[in-house]
Amino acid sequence: MTIVDPEKIVVDPNLVNITINDKPVVARKGEVIIAAADRTDDFIPRFCYHPRMSSVGMCRQCLVEVETPRGPMMVVSCMTPVAEGQIVRTATDNVKKAQEGVLELLLANHPLDCPVCDKGGECPLQDQAFSHGPGESRFVEEKRHYEKPIAISDIVYLDRERCILCDRCTRFADEVAGDPLISFTSRGNDTQVMTFPEEPFSSYFSGNTVQICPVGALTAKPYRFKARPWDLNETETTCTSCSVGCRIVVQSSRDELVRFQGVDVDPVNWGWLCDRGRYNFESVNSTERITTPLIKSDSGLVQSSWSVALDSAARIIRHALANNADSVAILGGARGTNEDAFAWAMLADELKVNQRDSQLGDGLTPEIFNLAQATIDETCAASTIILLSPDLKEELPVLYLRIRDAAQKRKSRIIEFSSHDSGLTPYAWRSVAFEPGRQAQVVRETLETKDMQEQIQRGEVVVVVGRANLAENEAFTLHALGEVLHAIPNAKILPVLRRGNVRGAVTVGLTPQQNSGDAIDILSKAAAGKIDCLILLGANPLADVADSILVKQALAQIKNVISIDTFITSSNQNADVVLPAAAFAEKNGTTTNLEGRVSNVTQQITPRGTSRPDWMIATELGLSLGIDLGVSSLDELHQKMISAIPEFASCDNEAAIQSDGVLMVHEASATISRGSKVLVDRNSYDYRLIVSRTMYDAAQSTITSNSLVGIITESTIYVHPLDLARIGVVDGTNIRVGVDEINIVLPVRAHSGIHRGTAWLPYNHTNVDIRPLLNIAADVIDVRIEQIK
Ligand code: SF4
Ligand code: SF4
Ligand code: FES
Structure with missing residues (x-):
């Protein structure tokens, strides 16, 4: 028996000292043995245990021995909490025999179809059968057979023969996603995972079950039979499909994206992804991508060389600026990297183009980034979370998972102000309805009530604020926010503007300058014939701006459009010049998420055709215009950005931006006041x-x-x-x-x-x-x- 060295005993009341295979380990009170063992070199085999979900002890693979006064006792390590002085052994003869027995039983029904299974080569069952299995089976009986495979949603296939009933997928759907659409049916030998009749597994988070299934029972359509794990190249990066900024591993085969997997980073996504972020990589592989520059001709857009297209774009800009300094405007820039946006902001500064906006009339004033800010973690640790936001499940899905977890499993209470039920309504402590335009009054009256006052006094308050309704003036949201901050001056803000890198783009200057107007003002001026040249940076105003009549009028009046994009869209199909941009996973750089966390994005595949990163297009267009931005590499541009933009001063730590990211430097300098906008009553028939x-x-x-x-x-x-x-x-x-x-x-x-x-x-x-x-x-x-x- 090994005695714990008394000098190493830690006195923190939340910690306990145990030994695992004779090595001292400091564990947290309440932690299970398998979690403590994960911080050592001693791997305990497992199938059902997942550190982000409750332990259920389904598979029994994680058996270990613990010393008791009556001798060693076999326990399930994912269900047994650590205790002071506990002595754990993970590899005794008895333990090995038990683990082999469990594996032999699991393989009694599991088909040996590894060569044709998508999981083969990265399968925990395959790996642990080798490392902890008996090597051969005594079972000679016929294995169970089911129809192979069945589509349980538009994306996910289930092969029940391979299922080892570990309860990971069902637990995830119920506990984490709140979509209990798959569960166990039947009993005994017939037990199987299944959806309910007439109800597909249409969860926004279904891809996570495919990722955490420890066998090939759940597979996803976009990856099925696309590659074998040993053929994959991969890199870690950050998803920019929305502003949550989930960490992901991007995998490719033969220079084509084939799969995204979630990475467990504590401050953001805990390993989870939404299905849109996980599967929209197919868009990068699309054959509809623009691969060469295009210029307008009598027969429409025709292919061109970069030099001709850049010269043409430069000529248009020069001509427009010669006419009037305010006749050029830039829309977009929130879908690229911080460096992309910074290069375009530098070029705009040089050209004195003040009319620029990376929000497209569907966001909020950039001033909300200058209020006292909360991180995602701080939001989820707050006593009260006030929602003045869009439906997070629809727009920022993994933030929805985090806030749902805070309300379900932690002490946070949600007070939701909403004009219709949202994904978080079932988890809200109070959900208060308002008719569009009336939220300021409703917030004021609600927060004055006694139970709200008591709740607010319980601790930290964070307001999650964003644009919930595109058919309502943004001022109403800001006035409601003003009411909250009047009632709770210490409340912090989590701004939830949805476009991938909108916060980065705004911070580096792709936002109206010198009191010029926002995207809607730009489009209104254009509709009035006052804009000669519109530059679209990955923006499609005809789709993105809610008022299509205004956009159509604007595009009809604008003399020239220059578009930097990955696809031909409704807005750039008649452009004068279209320059092909490198897409996500085709370029390096950094991105900023909604809480101001800066993390890296990484190139994994070659840009399609001759497409280039936006920052490179800005520098080359600058040269065509006779402007040298003084940048010859991405590294130089990044250094220039962190020296020029005070908020990015914290981003010079390469290692940090490659893992959890770093929070940008932030100082609260703005206030939002209460408003007094008067609203005309609705006609009762409308x-x-x-x-x-x-x-x-x-x-x-x-x-x-x-x-x-x-x-x-x-x-x-x-x-x-x-x-x-x-x-x-x-x-x-x-x-x-x-x-x-x-x-x-x-x-x-x-x-x-x-x-x-x-x-x-x-x-x-x-x-x-x-x-x-x-x-x-x-x-x-x-x-x-x-x-x-
Ligand atoms: S489908 Fe996969 S995750 Fe779900 S219970 Fe079966 S083995 Fe476990
Ligand atoms: S929540 Fe947003 S950042 Fe996360 S995976 Fe989905 S789209 Fe990507
Ligand atoms: S991992 Fe412990 S019982 Fe399955």
Whole structure:
């Protein structure tokens, strides 16, 4: 028996001293033995244990011996907590025999189809059968057989023969995602994982179950039979599909992206990804990508060389600037890296182009980044989380997982202010409804009540704030935020603007300068014939800006459009010059997530065709314009950025930005005041409109990803069931929705999460364009909903 060295005994009451295979280990109170062993070299085999989920002791593979007064006792190490002085042995003869026995039993039914299984080569069952198995089986009986495989959703396939019933997928769906759509059915030898009848596994997070399944029972359509693990090249990077900034491993085979896997970083995503971020890599591989520069000709866009296209772009800009310094504007820049945005901001500075905006009329004033900020971790540790935000499950899915976890398993209480039910409504301590435009008043009155006051006094308060409704002036959200900060001056803010690198782009200067207007002002000026040249940096205003009439008027008036993009879109199909940009995983750099965390993005594959990173295009265009940005490499540009932009001063630690990232330097310097915008009452026959995004809309990266495009649903308007009865139509019927002279026809559905007198229209779905209804200058939009007779 090994005695723990008394000099090494730690006195922290939250720590305990144990030994594992005679080596002293300091463990946290309440921790299970397998977790403590993971900090040593002694690997305990396991299948069902996952450090981010509750332990269930399903597989019994993790048996170890613990000394007791009555001698060694076999225990399940994922269920047994550590205790002071505990002596653990993980590799005695008895332990090995027990582990071999469990593996032999698991393999009694598991097919030996490793050569044709996607998991082969990276399979914990395969690996542990070699390292901890008996080497041969005594079972000669016929194995279980099931239909192979069955599609349990648009993306995921289930091969029940391979399932070892570890409960990881079912636990994840229930505990982590809150979508208990798969569970065990039947009993005994017939036990199997299955979806419910008529209910597919349509979780936004289903890819995580594929990643954590310890065998090849769950596979995903985008990766099935694409590569073998030993053929893969990989690099760690940061997802930029939204501003959560999840850490991922990007894997490629033969210079093509084949799979993204979540990486467990503590401050952000805990290993989880949403399915859009996980699977929209297919868009990078798309054959529709632009691969060469294009210039306008009488027969449309034709291929060109870089030198001709850059000269052409330079000529257009020079000509426009000669006319009037304010006749050039830049929209976009939030989808690239910090370095991309910085290079374009430098070029804009040199050209004195002040009209620039990386938000497209669907965000909030950049001032919210200058309020007292909370990180994701601080938000999830707060006593009170106030939501004045879009539906996080739809727009920032992994942030939804983190906040759901905080409300379910930790001490946080959610107070949600929302104009319709969101993914977090079931977990909210209080969910307070408001009609669009009325939130400031509702927030004020709610926070004055006694129970709210008591809750606020319990500890830290964090306000999660973003743009929830594209059919409502942003001022209403800011006024509501002003009310919260008036009532709780110490509250911190977690700004949730959704575009991947919007915070980085704003910080480096792709935001209106010298009091010039924002994207909507730019488009309004353009519609009035005051903009000669519009530069689109990965922006598609016809899809991204809610007011399509305004954008169409603007594009009709603008003399020249220069687009830097990865695809031909509705906005750049008539551009004068289109320059092909390198996509995600085709370039290096850094990105900034919604909490201001800067982390690296890494190149894994060769850019398609002759496409180049945006920063390189900016420097080359600069040279064509006679401007030398003084940058000849990405490294130089990065150094220049961290010297020039005070917020990035903390980003010179290469190692840090390659793992958890570093928080940018931040000083709270802004205030948001209460507002007094007066709103005209709604005509009681009309419905006040809520327009917001869902996870699978017709975003460019989704429509060009083969596995996702089929999931996008058609445009539909949702009303409360009693309002549907008032309209007098059957659920699913086509109805007419109108504002003034504009009418569109689309299906209506009853939805009990929509409040009476309001109607919810998801943005940017297929079949019917709802944008003509949206007037960005209006405070709120009230629509008529009529039967089609
Ligand atoms: S499908 Fe995979 S994760 Fe789910 S229970 Fe079976 S083996 Fe475990
Ligand atoms: S939540 Fe956002 S950052 Fe994370 S995987 Fe999804 S799209 Fe990517
Ligand atoms: S890992 Fe402990 S019982 Fe499965």
